[in-house]
Amino acid sequence: MAHTPxxxxxxxxxxxxxxxxRRSEKSRRAxxxxxxxxxxxxxxxxxxIEGIAAxxxxxxxxxxxxxxxxxxxxxxxxxxxxxxAAEAADRSQVLGERAEYVIPDTGDLAAxxxxxxxxxxxELQNPKFEIPSRALAAEGVVNEAxxxxxxxxxxxxxxxxxxxxxxSAQDKGDLRPDIDPRIALELFVSPLAQRWxxxxxxxxxxxxDTLVDYALYGLAxxx
Amino acid sequence: MAHTPxxxxxxxxxxxxxxxxRRSEKSRRAxxxxxxxxxxxxxxxxxxIEGIAAxxxxxxxxxxxxxxxxxxxxxxxxxxxxxxAAEAADRSQVLGERAEYVIPDTGDLAAxxxxxxxxxxxELQNPKFEIPSRALAAEGVVNEAxxxxxxxxxxxxxxxxxxxxxxSAQDKGDLRPDIDPRIALELFVSPLAQRWxxxxxxxxxxxxDTLVDYALYGLAxxx
Numbered sequence: 001m002a003h004t005p006x007x008x009x010x011x012x013x014x015x016x017x018x019x020x021x022r023r024s025e026k027s028r029r030a031x032x033x034x035x036x037x038x039x040x041x042x043x044x045x046x047x048x049i050e051g052i053a054a055x056x057x058x059x060x061x062x063x064x065x066x067x068x069x070x071x072x073x074x075x076x077x078x079x080x081x082x083x084x085a086a087e088a089a090d091r092s093q094v095l096g097e098r099a100e101y102v103i104p105d106t107g108d109l110a111a112x113x114x115x116x117x118x119x120x121x122x123e124l125q126n127p128k129f130e131i132p133s134r135a136l137a138a139e140g141v142v143n144e145a146x147x148x149x150x151x152x153x154x155x156x157x158x159x160x161x162x163x164x165x166x167x168s169a170q171d172k173g174d175l176r177p178d179i180d181p182r183i184a185l186e187l188f189v190s191p192l193a194q195r196w197x198x199x200x201x202x203x204x205x206x207x208x209d210t211l212v213d214y215a216l217y218g219l220a221x222x223x
Numbered sequence: 224m225a226h227t228p229x230x231x232x233x234x235x236x237x238x239x240x241x242x243x244x245r246r247s248e249k250s251r252r253a254x255x256x257x258x259x260x261x262x263x264x265x266x267x268x269x270x271x272i273e274g275i276a277a278x279x280x281x282x283x284x285x286x287x288x289x290x291x292x293x294x295x296x297x298x299x300x301x302x303x304x305x306x307x308a309a310e311a312a313d314r315s316q317v318l319g320e321r322a323e324y325v326i327p328d329t330g331d332l333a334a335x336x337x338x339x340x341x342x343x344x345x346e347l348q349n350p351k352f353e354i355p356s357r358a359l360a361a362e363g364v365v366n367e368a369x370x371x372x373x374x375x376x377x378x379x380x381x382x383x384x385x386x387x388x389x390x391s392a393q394d395k396g397d398l399r400p401d402i403d404p405r406i407a408l409e410l411f412v413s414p415l416a417q418r419w420x421x422x423x424x425x426x427x428x429x430x431x432d433t434l435v436d437y438a439l440y441g442l443a444x445x446x
Contacts, residue, residue, distance in 0.1 A: 043365065109443075138364040140421055142266065142357050147422040155423065166442075175442050182424075183414070183433055184442050190417040191409035197420060198363055199370040200378065201405075210406055218441025219389075219407050220332075221399050 030056040031063060032077035039074060040131035044139035044146070049073070071146060074136065078154055081132075085123050103165040109174045110212050112165060117188060117208035124196045124203065137197060159185060187215035253279040254286060255300035262297060263354035267362035267369070272296070294369060297359065301377055304355075308346050326388040332397045333435050335388060340411060340431035347419045347426065360420060382408060410438035 034055035039047045049070055053060045067073045086102075104112045123129050140147030159182070166181035175184070188211040195201045257278035262270045272293055276283045290296045309325075327335045346352050363370030382405070389404035398407070411434040418424045 134365050137421065138361040141361040141364065144422055151421060151423050155421070159423075173444065176444050179437065179442050180433070183430070184437060186414035186417065187410045187434070187437055187442070190414040191406070193421070194409065194413040194416045198360065198374060198378070198416070199367055200374050200382075207406070210403070211410070214402065214407060214410055215438070216441055216443045218439055218443075218445070219398050219402055219410070220439045220441075221396065222441070223446050 027056070027058050027062060028066070031058060031066075031073065032080050035070070035073045035077045036081065036128075036132040039135045043135050044074075044143075047074075071149065074132075075150065075153055078132070078136070078150070081129060082154070082158075085126075085129065103161045105165060105168055107172070109165070109169045110216055113162075113188060113212045114205075114209050116162075117192065117212065118205045120192065121203050121205060121208055124192075134197075159189065162189065184215070188212050250279070250281050250285055251289070254281060254289075254296060255303050258293070258296045258300045259304065259351075259355040262358045266358050267297075267366075270297075294372065297355075298373065298376055301355070301359070301373075304352060305377070305381075308349075308352065326384045328388060328391055330395070332388070332392045333439055336385075336411060336435045337428075337432050339385075340415065340435065341428045343415065344426050344428060344431055347415075357420075382412065385412065407438070411435050 031052060035047070035052045038051050038055055042051075047070055049060055049063050052070065052073060053063050056063075063073065067076070103116050106112055124133075136150060140150055162185035163181045166175055166179075166184055169175040170177055170179070170181070175181075188208070191211050192203060192208055195203050195207075201207075254275060258270070258275045261274050261278055265274075270293055272283055272286050275293065275296060276286050279286075286296060290299070326339050329335055347356075359373060363373055385408035386404045389398055389402070389407055392398040393400055393402070393404070398404075411431065414434050415426060415431055418426050418430075424430075
Protein backbone atom coordinates (compact mmCIF):
# COMPACT_ATOMS: atom_id res chain seq x y z
CA MET A 1 0.00 0.00 0.00
CA ALA A 2 1.50 3.35 -1.10
CA HIS A 3 1.19 6.28 1.20
CA THR A 4 2.45 9.84 1.14
CA PRO A 5 5.08 10.57 3.79
CA UNK A 6 4.09 13.47 6.00
CA UNK A 7 6.34 15.92 7.82
CA UNK A 8 5.21 14.76 11.27
CA UNK A 9 6.74 11.42 12.30
CA UNK A 10 3.46 9.77 13.26
CA UNK A 11 -0.02 10.46 11.98
CA UNK A 12 -2.19 11.91 14.68
CA UNK A 13 -4.59 9.18 15.95
CA UNK A 14 -8.06 9.66 14.56
CA UNK A 15 -10.25 11.20 17.23
CA UNK A 16 -13.01 8.67 18.01
CA UNK A 17 -16.44 9.78 16.90
CA UNK A 18 -19.37 9.28 19.28
CA UNK A 19 -20.49 6.36 17.07
CA UNK A 20 -17.15 4.54 17.15
CA UNK A 21 -16.95 5.04 20.93
CA ARG A 22 -20.37 3.44 21.29
CA ARG A 23 -19.34 0.55 19.06
CA SER A 24 -16.14 0.06 21.05
CA GLU A 25 -18.01 0.12 24.35
CA LYS A 26 -20.46 -2.44 23.00
CA SER A 27 -17.62 -4.74 21.88
CA ARG A 28 -15.80 -4.30 25.16
CA ARG A 29 -18.92 -5.28 27.10
CA ALA A 30 -19.56 -8.28 24.81
CA UNK A 31 -15.97 -9.45 25.30
CA UNK A 32 -16.20 -9.14 29.10
CA UNK A 33 -19.52 -11.03 29.18
CA UNK A 34 -18.11 -13.76 26.93
CA UNK A 35 -14.91 -14.10 28.97
CA UNK A 36 -16.78 -14.40 32.28
CA UNK A 37 -19.34 -16.85 30.89
CA UNK A 38 -16.68 -19.01 29.25
CA UNK A 39 -14.37 -19.24 32.26
CA UNK A 40 -17.38 -20.20 34.39
CA UNK A 41 -18.32 -22.97 31.97
CA UNK A 42 -15.01 -24.53 30.99
CA UNK A 43 -12.55 -23.25 33.62
CA UNK A 44 -9.51 -21.06 33.23
CA UNK A 45 -7.14 -23.50 31.44
CA UNK A 46 -9.63 -24.17 28.61
CA UNK A 47 -10.64 -20.53 28.18
CA UNK A 48 -8.93 -19.08 25.08
CA ILE A 49 -8.85 -15.73 23.28
CA GLU A 50 -10.32 -17.54 20.26
CA GLY A 51 -13.19 -18.87 22.34
CA ILE A 52 -13.89 -15.47 23.87
CA ALA A 53 -13.84 -13.80 20.43
CA ALA A 54 -16.19 -16.37 18.91
CA UNK A 55 -18.64 -16.06 21.78
CA UNK A 56 -18.52 -12.25 21.76
CA UNK A 57 -18.98 -12.16 17.99
CA UNK A 58 -15.80 -10.15 17.41
CA UNK A 59 -12.55 -10.89 15.62
CA UNK A 60 -9.56 -12.18 17.59
CA UNK A 61 -7.68 -9.06 16.50
CA UNK A 62 -10.22 -6.85 18.26
CA UNK A 63 -9.30 -8.53 21.53
CA UNK A 64 -5.54 -8.42 20.88
CA UNK A 65 -5.81 -4.71 20.04
CA UNK A 66 -6.88 -4.03 23.66
CA UNK A 67 -5.42 -6.87 25.73
CA UNK A 68 -2.33 -9.02 25.48
CA UNK A 69 -3.60 -12.22 27.17
CA UNK A 70 -6.69 -13.99 28.44
CA UNK A 71 -5.55 -13.19 31.98
CA UNK A 72 -5.66 -9.46 31.12
CA UNK A 73 -9.13 -9.73 29.60
CA UNK A 74 -10.45 -11.60 32.62
CA UNK A 75 -8.81 -9.22 35.07
CA UNK A 76 -10.56 -6.24 33.48
CA UNK A 77 -13.80 -8.17 33.16
CA UNK A 78 -13.78 -8.83 36.92
CA UNK A 79 -12.89 -5.22 37.73
CA UNK A 80 -15.79 -4.14 35.54
CA UNK A 81 -18.10 -6.66 37.25
CA UNK A 82 -17.17 -5.30 40.69
CA UNK A 83 -17.81 -1.78 39.47
CA UNK A 84 -21.24 -2.82 38.22
CA ALA A 85 -22.02 -4.43 41.58
CA ALA A 86 -20.89 -1.28 43.37
CA GLU A 87 -23.13 0.86 41.18
CA ALA A 88 -26.06 -1.50 41.66
CA ALA A 89 -25.58 -1.40 45.44
CA ASP A 90 -25.46 2.40 45.29
CA ARG A 91 -22.49 2.39 47.63
CA SER A 92 -19.98 3.57 45.13
CA GLN A 93 -17.99 6.65 44.35
CA VAL A 94 -16.45 7.48 41.02
CA LEU A 95 -12.68 7.06 41.22
CA GLY A 96 -11.04 7.88 37.93
CA GLU A 97 -13.44 6.58 35.31
CA ARG A 98 -14.79 3.73 37.36
CA ALA A 99 -17.24 3.28 40.20
CA GLU A 100 -15.67 1.51 43.17
CA TYR A 101 -16.91 0.11 46.43
CA VAL A 102 -16.46 2.35 49.41
CA ILE A 103 -16.75 1.52 53.08
CA PRO A 104 -18.88 4.07 54.89
CA ASP A 105 -17.44 5.92 57.88
CA THR A 106 -20.43 6.82 60.03
CA GLY A 107 -18.43 6.67 63.25
CA ASP A 108 -19.99 3.30 64.16
CA LEU A 109 -17.29 0.82 63.16
CA ALA A 110 -19.30 -2.34 63.81
CA ALA A 111 -22.28 -1.05 61.80
CA UNK A 112 -20.08 0.04 58.89
CA UNK A 113 -18.29 -3.30 58.69
CA UNK A 114 -21.54 -5.26 58.95
CA UNK A 115 -23.05 -3.25 56.10
CA UNK A 116 -20.18 -3.96 53.73
CA UNK A 117 -19.96 -7.65 54.65
CA UNK A 118 -23.72 -8.06 54.08
CA UNK A 119 -23.22 -6.64 50.58
CA UNK A 120 -20.37 -9.11 50.05
CA UNK A 121 -22.68 -11.98 51.08
CA UNK A 122 -25.11 -10.83 48.38
CA GLU A 123 -22.36 -10.60 45.78
CA LEU A 124 -20.92 -14.03 46.60
CA GLN A 125 -24.37 -15.57 46.14
CA ASN A 126 -25.12 -13.80 42.85
CA PRO A 127 -24.55 -16.40 40.08
CA LYS A 128 -23.30 -13.71 37.70
CA PHE A 129 -20.42 -13.10 40.10
CA GLU A 130 -20.15 -16.50 41.76
CA ILE A 131 -19.63 -18.81 38.80
CA PRO A 132 -16.74 -17.01 37.06
CA SER A 133 -15.22 -16.05 40.41
CA ARG A 134 -15.09 -19.67 41.53
CA ALA A 135 -13.42 -20.70 38.27
CA LEU A 136 -10.77 -18.04 38.67
CA ALA A 137 -10.27 -18.70 42.39
CA ALA A 138 -9.84 -22.43 41.72
CA GLU A 139 -7.11 -21.70 39.17
CA GLY A 140 -5.41 -19.28 41.57
CA VAL A 141 -5.10 -22.04 44.18
CA VAL A 142 -2.87 -24.17 41.93
CA ASN A 143 -1.41 -21.43 39.67
CA GLU A 144 0.49 -19.14 42.01
CA ALA A 145 1.49 -16.57 39.37
CA UNK A 146 -2.12 -16.08 38.27
CA UNK A 147 -3.35 -16.15 41.86
CA UNK A 148 -0.90 -13.45 42.91
CA UNK A 149 -1.71 -11.28 39.89
CA UNK A 150 -5.44 -11.35 40.57
CA UNK A 151 -5.01 -10.86 44.30
CA UNK A 152 -2.70 -7.88 43.75
CA UNK A 153 -4.90 -6.17 41.18
CA UNK A 154 -8.39 -7.22 42.24
CA UNK A 155 -8.68 -8.43 45.85
CA UNK A 156 -5.98 -6.43 47.64
CA UNK A 157 -7.33 -3.01 46.55
CA UNK A 158 -10.68 -4.02 48.10
CA UNK A 159 -8.96 -5.18 51.30
CA UNK A 160 -7.13 -1.84 51.47
CA UNK A 161 -10.53 -0.16 51.85
CA UNK A 162 -10.88 -2.07 55.15
CA UNK A 163 -7.36 -1.01 56.14
CA UNK A 164 -8.33 2.61 55.56
CA UNK A 165 -11.54 2.23 57.60
CA UNK A 166 -9.71 0.49 60.43
CA UNK A 167 -7.01 3.20 60.49
CA SER A 168 -9.72 5.83 60.81
CA ALA A 169 -11.14 3.83 63.75
CA GLN A 170 -7.68 3.77 65.35
CA ASP A 171 -7.46 7.56 65.02
CA LYS A 172 -10.76 7.84 66.88
CA GLY A 173 -9.82 5.33 69.59
CA ASP A 174 -12.34 2.71 68.43
CA LEU A 175 -9.60 0.20 67.62
CA ARG A 176 -6.54 -0.68 69.69
CA PRO A 177 -3.56 1.38 68.43
CA ASP A 178 -1.18 -1.61 68.44
CA ILE A 179 -3.36 -3.61 66.01
CA ASP A 180 -2.10 -4.17 62.44
CA PRO A 181 -5.18 -3.32 60.33
CA ARG A 182 -4.05 -5.52 57.42
CA ILE A 183 -4.16 -8.59 59.68
CA ALA A 184 -7.17 -7.42 61.71
CA LEU A 185 -9.46 -7.29 58.67
CA GLU A 186 -8.81 -10.98 58.04
CA LEU A 187 -10.67 -11.90 61.24
CA PHE A 188 -13.99 -11.06 59.57
CA VAL A 189 -13.14 -11.21 55.84
CA SER A 190 -11.35 -14.59 55.76
CA PRO A 191 -14.00 -16.69 57.53
CA LEU A 192 -16.55 -15.54 54.95
CA ALA A 193 -14.07 -16.22 52.14
CA GLN A 194 -13.28 -19.72 53.40
CA ARG A 195 -16.95 -20.71 53.86
CA TRP A 196 -17.62 -19.53 50.33
CA UNK A 197 -14.51 -21.02 48.71
CA UNK A 198 -14.44 -24.36 50.47
CA UNK A 199 -18.13 -24.90 51.23
CA UNK A 200 -17.28 -25.21 54.93
CA UNK A 201 -20.56 -23.66 56.09
CA UNK A 202 -23.54 -21.51 55.14
CA UNK A 203 -23.13 -17.76 54.72
CA UNK A 204 -25.72 -15.21 55.85
CA UNK A 205 -26.08 -11.71 57.28
CA UNK A 206 -26.37 -13.17 60.80
CA UNK A 207 -23.09 -15.01 60.27
CA UNK A 208 -21.11 -11.98 59.09
CA ASP A 209 -22.65 -9.79 61.83
CA THR A 210 -21.42 -12.37 64.36
CA LEU A 211 -17.92 -12.34 62.85
CA VAL A 212 -17.71 -8.56 63.28
CA ASP A 213 -18.86 -8.73 66.91
CA TYR A 214 -16.46 -11.57 67.78
CA ALA A 215 -13.55 -9.82 66.06
CA LEU A 216 -14.12 -6.43 67.66
CA TYR A 217 -14.91 -7.58 71.19
CA GLY A 218 -12.83 -10.77 71.32
CA LEU A 219 -13.57 -14.29 72.43
CA ALA A 220 -12.10 -14.01 75.92
CA UNK A 221 -14.20 -12.52 78.76
CA UNK A 222 -13.77 -8.73 78.96
CA UNK A 223 -12.91 -6.53 81.90
CA MET B 224 -16.17 -73.48 38.01
CA ALA B 225 -17.72 -76.28 40.05
CA HIS B 226 -17.79 -75.93 43.76
CA THR B 227 -19.24 -77.97 46.57
CA PRO B 228 -22.12 -76.26 48.31
CA UNK B 229 -21.53 -75.92 52.02
CA UNK B 230 -24.07 -75.71 54.78
CA UNK B 231 -23.11 -72.15 55.73
CA UNK B 232 -24.42 -69.55 53.29
CA UNK B 233 -21.08 -67.78 52.78
CA UNK B 234 -17.58 -69.19 52.99
CA UNK B 235 -15.68 -67.71 55.91
CA UNK B 236 -13.16 -65.15 54.61
CA UNK B 237 -9.62 -66.52 54.64
CA UNK B 238 -7.77 -65.12 57.63
CA UNK B 239 -4.94 -62.95 56.26
CA UNK B 240 -1.49 -64.36 56.93
CA UNK B 241 1.19 -61.96 58.22
CA UNK B 242 2.75 -62.04 54.72
CA UNK B 243 -0.43 -61.15 52.85
CA UNK B 244 -1.12 -58.34 55.37
CA ARG B 245 2.33 -56.92 54.69
CA ARG B 246 1.77 -57.17 50.94
CA SER B 247 -1.62 -55.46 51.27
CA GLU B 248 -0.16 -52.69 53.40
CA LYS B 249 2.61 -52.18 50.86
CA SER B 250 0.11 -51.97 47.98
CA ARG B 251 -2.15 -49.64 49.95
CA ARG B 252 0.76 -47.30 50.65
CA ALA B 253 1.89 -47.42 46.99
CA UNK B 254 -1.65 -46.58 45.85
CA UNK B 255 -1.93 -43.63 48.28
CA UNK B 256 1.47 -42.27 47.20
CA UNK B 257 0.54 -42.64 43.52
CA UNK B 258 -2.86 -40.99 43.99
CA UNK B 259 -1.41 -37.99 45.84
CA UNK B 260 1.47 -37.54 43.38
CA UNK B 261 -0.82 -37.83 40.37
CA UNK B 262 -3.47 -35.39 41.58
CA UNK B 263 -0.70 -32.90 42.36
CA UNK B 264 0.72 -33.23 38.87
CA UNK B 265 -2.34 -33.36 36.61
CA UNK B 266 -5.18 -32.10 38.84
CA UNK B 267 -8.29 -33.88 40.02
CA UNK B 268 -10.25 -34.10 36.73
CA UNK B 269 -7.39 -35.89 34.90
CA UNK B 270 -6.57 -38.24 37.76
CA UNK B 271 -7.96 -41.71 36.98
CA ILE B 272 -8.03 -45.10 38.70
CA GLU B 273 -6.07 -46.44 35.69
CA GLY B 274 -3.40 -43.78 36.15
CA ILE B 275 -3.12 -44.44 39.88
CA ALA B 276 -2.86 -48.21 39.29
CA ALA B 277 -0.17 -47.81 36.63
CA UNK B 278 1.88 -45.49 38.82
CA UNK B 279 1.50 -47.69 41.90
CA UNK B 280 2.43 -50.80 39.91
CA UNK B 281 -0.77 -52.63 40.82
CA UNK B 282 -3.69 -53.89 38.80
CA UNK B 283 -6.84 -51.75 38.47
CA UNK B 284 -8.76 -54.54 40.18
CA UNK B 285 -6.61 -54.21 43.29
CA UNK B 286 -7.83 -50.63 43.64
CA UNK B 287 -11.47 -51.47 42.89
CA UNK B 288 -11.33 -54.26 45.47
CA UNK B 289 -10.78 -51.64 48.20
CA UNK B 290 -12.31 -48.42 46.86
CA UNK B 291 -15.21 -47.57 44.58
CA UNK B 292 -13.96 -44.29 43.07
CA UNK B 293 -10.94 -42.03 42.74
CA UNK B 294 -12.57 -39.66 45.25
CA UNK B 295 -12.60 -42.50 47.82
CA UNK B 296 -8.94 -43.38 47.18
CA UNK B 297 -7.90 -39.73 47.53
CA UNK B 298 -9.99 -39.21 50.63
CA UNK B 299 -8.26 -42.10 52.40
CA UNK B 300 -4.88 -41.04 51.06
CA UNK B 301 -5.34 -37.59 52.63
CA UNK B 302 -6.57 -39.06 55.92
CA UNK B 303 -3.48 -41.29 55.93
CA UNK B 304 -1.24 -38.29 55.14
CA UNK B 305 -2.69 -36.32 58.06
CA UNK B 306 -2.15 -39.30 60.34
CA UNK B 307 1.48 -39.50 59.23
CA ALA B 308 1.93 -35.77 59.90
CA ALA B 309 0.38 -36.18 63.35
CA GLU B 310 2.73 -39.07 64.14
CA ALA B 311 5.74 -37.13 62.86
CA ALA B 312 4.77 -34.14 65.00
CA ASP B 313 4.43 -36.47 68.01
CA ARG B 314 1.21 -34.73 68.96
CA SER B 315 -1.06 -37.60 68.20
CA GLN B 316 -3.10 -40.13 70.03
CA VAL B 317 -4.27 -43.42 68.66
CA LEU B 318 -8.00 -43.24 67.97
CA GLY B 319 -9.29 -46.51 66.60
CA GLU B 320 -6.54 -47.77 64.31
CA ARG B 321 -5.26 -44.38 63.31
CA ALA B 322 -3.13 -41.64 64.84
CA GLU B 323 -4.93 -38.29 64.89
CA TYR B 324 -4.01 -34.76 65.73
CA VAL B 325 -4.98 -33.62 69.17
CA ILE B 326 -5.12 -30.11 70.58
CA PRO B 327 -3.41 -29.95 73.96
CA ASP B 328 -5.34 -28.66 76.97
CA THR B 329 -2.71 -27.22 79.29
CA GLY B 330 -5.09 -24.62 80.72
CA ASP B 331 -3.43 -21.86 78.66
CA LEU B 332 -5.83 -21.44 75.75
CA ALA B 333 -3.70 -18.97 73.76
CA ALA B 334 -0.58 -21.14 74.06
CA UNK B 335 -2.45 -24.31 73.05
CA UNK B 336 -4.00 -22.67 69.97
CA UNK B 337 -0.68 -21.13 68.93
CA UNK B 338 1.06 -24.49 69.17
CA UNK B 339 -1.45 -26.22 66.90
CA UNK B 340 -1.54 -23.38 64.38
CA UNK B 341 2.27 -23.36 64.17
CA UNK B 342 2.13 -27.07 63.32
CA UNK B 343 -0.45 -26.26 60.64
CA UNK B 344 1.88 -23.63 59.16
CA UNK B 345 4.56 -26.33 58.88
CA GLU B 346 2.15 -28.78 57.28
CA LEU B 347 0.85 -26.23 54.74
CA GLN B 348 4.43 -25.50 53.66
CA ASN B 349 5.47 -29.14 53.35
CA PRO B 350 5.42 -29.96 49.59
CA LYS B 351 4.31 -33.54 50.29
CA PHE B 352 1.13 -32.10 51.77
CA GLU B 353 0.87 -28.81 49.90
CA ILE B 354 0.88 -29.95 46.28
CA PRO B 355 -1.88 -32.60 46.40
CA SER B 356 -3.88 -30.51 48.90
CA ARG B 357 -3.91 -27.53 46.54
CA ALA B 358 -5.08 -29.71 43.65
CA LEU B 359 -7.92 -31.08 45.72
CA ALA B 360 -8.85 -27.70 47.21
CA ALA B 361 -8.96 -26.14 43.73
CA GLU B 362 -11.38 -28.82 42.55
CA GLY B 363 -13.52 -28.36 45.66
CA VAL B 364 -13.97 -24.65 44.83
CA VAL B 365 -15.76 -25.43 41.56
CA ASN B 366 -17.10 -28.93 42.34
CA GLU B 367 -19.42 -28.47 45.29
CA ALA B 368 -20.25 -32.16 45.77
CA UNK B 369 -16.57 -33.10 46.00
CA UNK B 370 -15.79 -30.05 48.13
CA UNK B 371 -18.53 -30.89 50.62
CA UNK B 372 -17.50 -34.55 50.79
CA UNK B 373 -13.89 -33.71 51.58
CA UNK B 374 -14.81 -30.98 54.04
CA UNK B 375 -17.21 -33.29 55.86
CA UNK B 376 -14.84 -36.22 56.09
CA UNK B 377 -11.45 -34.51 56.27
CA UNK B 378 -11.53 -30.85 57.36
CA UNK B 379 -14.57 -30.72 59.67
CA UNK B 380 -13.31 -33.49 62.01
CA UNK B 381 -10.13 -31.41 62.48
CA UNK B 382 -12.17 -28.25 63.11
CA UNK B 383 -14.21 -30.15 65.70
CA UNK B 384 -11.01 -30.57 67.73
CA UNK B 385 -10.96 -26.76 68.06
CA UNK B 386 -14.65 -26.78 69.04
CA UNK B 387 -13.83 -29.27 71.79
CA UNK B 388 -10.88 -27.18 73.06
CA UNK B 389 -12.96 -23.97 72.98
CA UNK B 390 -15.81 -25.66 74.89
CA SER B 391 -13.34 -26.73 77.56
CA ALA B 392 -12.18 -23.08 77.76
CA GLN B 393 -15.81 -21.98 78.17
CA ASP B 394 -16.23 -24.44 81.05
CA LYS B 395 -13.22 -22.85 82.77
CA GLY B 396 -14.33 -19.27 82.10
CA ASP B 397 -11.51 -18.53 79.62
CA LEU B 398 -13.95 -17.95 76.77
CA ARG B 399 -17.19 -15.96 76.83
CA PRO B 400 -20.10 -18.35 77.42
CA ASP B 401 -22.26 -16.78 74.68
CA ILE B 402 -19.67 -17.49 71.96
CA ASP B 403 -20.43 -20.17 69.33
CA PRO B 404 -17.18 -22.18 69.24
CA ARG B 405 -17.77 -23.38 65.65
CA ILE B 406 -17.76 -19.76 64.43
CA ALA B 407 -15.10 -18.58 66.91
CA LEU B 408 -12.46 -20.99 65.59
CA GLU B 409 -12.78 -19.43 62.14
CA LEU B 410 -11.28 -16.17 63.42
CA PHE B 411 -7.84 -17.80 63.57
CA VAL B 412 -8.21 -20.80 61.26
CA SER B 413 -9.74 -19.07 58.22
CA PRO B 414 -7.19 -16.23 57.83
CA LEU B 415 -4.42 -18.83 57.65
CA ALA B 416 -6.49 -20.90 55.20
CA GLN B 417 -7.19 -17.91 52.96
CA ARG B 418 -3.56 -16.74 52.87
CA TRP B 419 -2.52 -20.25 51.93
CA UNK B 420 -5.30 -20.92 49.41
CA UNK B 421 -5.36 -17.57 47.66
CA UNK B 422 -1.77 -16.41 48.10
CA UNK B 423 -3.06 -13.26 49.83
CA UNK B 424 -0.06 -12.99 52.15
CA UNK B 425 2.86 -14.81 53.76
CA UNK B 426 2.26 -17.33 56.54
CA UNK B 427 4.52 -17.68 59.58
CA UNK B 428 4.45 -18.50 63.29
CA UNK B 429 4.39 -14.77 64.12
CA UNK B 430 1.35 -14.37 61.90
CA UNK B 431 -0.68 -17.20 63.46
CA ASP B 432 0.36 -16.10 66.99
CA THR B 433 -1.01 -12.64 66.15
CA LEU B 434 -4.28 -14.11 64.89
CA VAL B 435 -4.81 -15.95 68.19
CA ASP B 436 -4.11 -12.81 70.24
CA TYR B 437 -6.39 -10.64 68.11
CA ALA B 438 -9.18 -13.23 68.20
CA LEU B 439 -9.04 -13.83 71.94
CA TYR B 440 -8.64 -10.23 73.08
CA GLY B 441 -10.50 -8.44 70.29
CA LEU B 442 -9.67 -5.47 68.12
CA ALA B 443 -11.59 -2.86 70.14
CA UNK B 444 -9.97 -1.28 73.21
CA UNK B 445 -10.65 -3.30 76.37
CA UNK B 446 -12.04 -2.20 79.70
